[in-house]
Amino acid sequence: xxxxxxxxxxxxxxxxxxxxxxxxxxxxxxxxxxxxxxxxxxxxxxxxxxxxxxxxxxxxxxxxxxxxxxxxxxxxxxxxxxxxxxxxxxxxxxxxxxxxxxxxxxxxxxxxxxxxxxxxxxxxxxxxxxxxxxxxxxxxxxxxxxxxxxxxxxxxxxxxxxxxxxxxxxxxxxxxxxxxxxxxxxxxxxxxxxxxxxxxxxxxxxxxxxxxxxxxxxxxxxxxxxxxxxxxxxxxxxxxxxxxxxxxxxxxxxxxxxxxxxxxxxxxxxxxxxxxxxxxxxxxxxxxxxxxxxxxxxxxxxxxxxxxxxxxxxxxxxxxxxxxxxxxxxxxxxxxxxxxxxxxxxxxxxxxxxxxxxxxxxxxxxxxxxxxxxxxxxxxxxxxxxxxxxxxxxxxxxxxxxxxxxxxxxxxxxxxxxxxxxxxxxxxxxxxxxxxxxxxxxxxxxxxxxxxxxxxxxxxxxxxxxxxxxxxxxxxxxxxxxxxxxxxxxxxxxxxxxxxxxxxxxxxxxxxxxxxxxxxxx
Numbered sequence: 001x002x003x004x005x006x007x008x009x010x011x012x013x014x015x016x017x018x019x020x021x022x023x024x025x026x027x028x029x030x031x032x033x034x035x036x037x038x039x040x041x042x043x044x045x046x047x048x049x050x051x052x053x054x055x056x057x058x059x060x061x062x063x064x065x066x067x068x069x070x071x072x073x074x075x076x077x078x079x080x081x082x083x084x085x086x087x088x089x090x091x092x093x094x095x096x097x098x099x100x101x102x103x104x105x106x107x108x109x110x111x112x113x114x115x116x117x118x119x120x121x122x123x124x125x126x127x128x129x130x131x132x133x134x135x136x137x138x139x140x141x142x143x144x145x146x147x148x149x150x151x152x153x154x155x156x157x158x159x160x161x162x163x164x165x166x167x168x169x170x171x172x173x174x175x176x177x178x179x180x181x182x183x184x185x186x187x188x189x190x191x192x193x194x195x196x197x198x199x200x201x202x203x204x205x206x207x208x209x210x211x212x213x214x215x216x217x218x219x220x221x222x223x224x225x226x227x228x229x230x231x232x233x234x235x236x237x238x239x240x241x242x243x244x245x246x247x248x249x250x251x252x253x254x255x256x257x258x259x260x261x262x263x264x265x266x267x268x269x270x271x272x273x274x275x276x277x278x279x280x281x282x283x284x285x286x287x288x289x290x291x292x293x294x295x296x297x298x299x300x301x302x303x304x305x306x307x308x309x310x311x312x313x314x315x316x317x318x319x320x321x322x323x324x325x326x327x328x329x330x331x332x333x334x335x336x337x338x339x340x341x342x343x344x345x346x347x348x349x350x351x352x353x354x355x356x357x358x359x360x361x362x363x364x365x366x367x368x369x370x371x372x373x374x375x376x377x378x379x380x381x382x383x384x385x386x387x388x389x390x391x392x393x394x395x396x397x398x399x400x401x402x403x404x405x406x407x408x409x410x411x412x413x414x415x416x417x418x419x420x421x422x423x424x425x426x427x428x429x430x431x432x433x434x435x436x437x438x439x440x441x442x443x444x445x446x447x448x449x450x451x452x453x454x455x456x457x458x459x460x461x462x463x464x465x466x467x468x469x470x471x472x473x474x475x476x477x478x479x480x481x482x483x484x485x486x487x488x489x490x491x492x493x494x495x496x497x498x499x500x501x502x503x504x505x506x507x508x509x510x511x512x513x514x515x516x517x518x519x520x521x522x
Contacts, residue, residue: 041285067195077249094217117170119436139255142254148247152168194360281419302431310434311471415428445457
């Protein structure tokens with residue numbers, strides 16, 4: 001997974017620990033109040049490194065080997081979780097072309113409402129997630145929620161009418177709300193900011209893989225001809241069982257932090273923690289700070305991140321919920337519509353990997369988001385105005401899927417540019433919740449009275465992508481200004497070691513605004 005490791009910046013790990021201030025270590029009682037406050041401010045990873053006898057110097061070769069080892073253990077599990085969360089979420093889209101609407105006697109906007117309430121539940125559940133994630137082991141919380149949403153998916157097969165379908169979707173939304181905050185926090189623990197970008201892309205590519213698998217699954221279960229137990233019901237049960245299995249794998253095999261990684265040796269853990277300390281975002285600190293929570297209210301960057309996420313998610317909500325139905329409305333039979341939706345996954349995967357590796361080697365996150373919005377704008381235009389040709393409409397749907405890659409840049413941008421454990425946890429939940437806001441708005445643009453062309457919804461895709469590109473440029477200029485405002489204080493770079501007291505400062509629980517050496521990436 002680390003094919004470009006030669007160009008990766010390496011953090012040199014110093015072996016000399018003589019200059020470190022260890023007077024506040026766990027081995028000595030803390031009596032001074034100032035010392036106690038600093039003791040609580042320091043991340044648990046700092047104390048782990050201080051108490052370890054394995055202070056060794058890491059060579060570039062050792063770091064590359066360590067990254068590969070982490071890649072093959074951590075990333076596949078996250079990829080499986082994200083793949084199943086997407087398939088389970090959009091399974092309603094596939095069930096619709098398999099006869100769910102007719103069998104449950106859904107009327108008017110009831111299907112749209114069922115899709116919307118998933119995201120309302122998703123949004124509401126981000127509030128407890130923002131509180132819980134600083135207190136509980138992140139990977140365990142993720143594993144538990146994966147198991148529970150798998151159960152909710154399987155229970156959808158028992159739906160008898162609109163109310164029971166709505167109930168299943170609400171529970172699914174509650175449990176799936178943990179996925180993005182957990183994966184953002186977990187990914188940021190194991191890699192430096194530039195290293196994290198392609199790894200984010202790998203697990204986020206589960207969205208595109210999910211689109212492909214979902215099309216195959218839908219096609220396969222449409223071949224089931226059972227008058228007493230429909231194909232879409234069997235599909236929900238099978239998907240739910242697979243998700244539950246993946247949830248248990250996550251629960252038992254995904255470490256909560258590098259310090260608890262059983263697949264790493266003690267020297268490897270210390271080596272990794274020293275390497276990622278340049279992020280200045282910490283690993284784990286359970287001390288809740290109200291001041292950090294309040295700082296979010298005064299942070300323009302987070303408002304812009306939220307706005308861009310909402311605008312992009314409006315379009316993604318339209319496509320993920322209604323793409324199969326839009327294709328079916330072109331006159332294709334349901335099995336064919338399911339298969340024709342599969343190229344959307346290929347576009348999602350390609351754009352996700354291109355953006356992830358582009359950010360790794362060129363940074364310019366803002367430019368990559370704009371670059372993905374451009375085909376999204378073109379796709380929205382084709383969907384809105386090329387109504388006379390099936391080929392133009394299909395091309396529009398496929399092109400709009402390029403916007404899915406923008407969300408992983410936003411997720412990684414949030415993980416990289418927000419420091420302070422309380423602020424960080426709340427911020428990732430806030431951005432994840434913004435995704436659900438966009439997905440609440442998106443499906444509501446599909447009104448029964450606009451069928452079968454749904455022109456207002458298609459124009460919405462065009463408009464929101466244009467606005468998202470513009471707001472991303474504004475965010476870029478804000479980050480440039482914020483870095484200049486930091487003044488002459490030297491920034492911490494990924495290729496610089498920070499021994500002694502400076503190393504301690506890198507693990508202090510300070511926000512990106514409080515830390516004068518923190519620099520925003522853009």
